């Protein structure tokens with residue numbers, strides 16, 4: 001009988017202990033519910049891509065000298081440079097240029113090595129289409145001005161973590177002129193020159 005009562009007592013004690021742990025866990029859960037969610041409500045809110053973000057490539061037809069360096073440095077020899085030799089001017093004449101973004105890995109090698117800087121990476125990353133052939137951008141599509149998160153009146157742009165002021169971890173409700181943490185490259189140059 002005594003043994004049975006002891007067992008009941010132990011069981012009750014363990015039940016109370018378990019209930020206390022559950023209570024502690026729930027209090028932490030409820031405490032999290034009092035905080036503001038840090039979710040970015042895409043597509044109404046979008047993060048501003050970083051300065052070196054590698055989005056869709058932009059191409060300037062008039063600057064290209066058809067040297068094909070971009071093709072040679074591309075891991076998959078992707079850019080299509082269609083040129084012909086112009087006997088009159090004794091120069092290469094560019095006819096068409098295209099990059100298929102369904103195949104591109106956005107490594108930025110072509111941009112890095114282009115001798116005339118006619119290629120650049122934009123901050124545009126919303127390229128989805130229903131047809132993969134529409135991802136093959138010709139020189140007209142590549143020359144289009146990129147979409148900018150900060151220029152879209154329907155979108156609230158939010159800063160990424162590294163562009164927030166020192167000690168701030170939340171981009172919501174931040175004034176547009178709040179200084180970012182750390183120095184910009186031009187600030188570092190200025191400091192070094194002093």
Ligand code: SF4
Nearest residue numbers: 074104105107108110
């Ligand atoms: S970003 Fe990279 S993969 Fe895409 S075209 Fe340029 S070099 Fe090729």
Ligand code: SF4
Nearest residue numbers: 064065067068070114
């Ligand atoms: S590297 Fe630049 S200049 Fe040369 S073909 Fe490619 S885009 Fe044109």
